Amino acid sequence: MGWVTEGMLAANRAVPEGPYLAVAKKQADYMLEWQKPEGDWAFIANGSVKETGISEKGTALWSYLLFELYKATHEAKYLAAAEKALAWCVRNQYVGPDPEAFGGLVGVTPHSAVGYRQFFPVECADTSGFFGLAVMEELDIQNRAHSR
Secondary structure (H helix, E strand, O other), X not given: OHHHHHHHHHHHHHOOOOOHHHHHHHHHHHHHHHOOOOOOOEOOOOOOHHHHOEOHHHHHHHHHXXXXXXXXXXXXXXXXXXXXXXXXXXXXXXXXXXXXXXXOOEEOXXXXXXXXXXXXXXXXXXXXXXXXXXXXXXXXXXXXHHHO
16 A cells, blocks of 8 residues: 555645545555554554564555655644654664665565565665655654754
């Protein structure tokens, strides 16, 4: 649902009078129901972390999307969920000796490495990209608050 929500938010920026923001909100509201107390999501959003693993990429993506949704709606629930997901990402950054993974979110799920190396720990460039975008959104919100 993240990719669809990203599309709905982009369509809303292009055509604000369209139905796109309502669709994005509906999708995000489903995701908020499934956000774990720590801020992450399971790989299968409505499943359990124990059964499917954590979705590091999904958590970073939804953090970014929820920041974008907050900017479009100014609804506090989206900001709170975005910050909770971002805090999970920050707490779970890899800080071990592997320089190719340092600062990233290393994941291990049944679908690691696109299924060809199940349960093999990987750090995905998409995950790092969404993590970085979420950080930029949080910093933008903080800067705007301090400018007032």
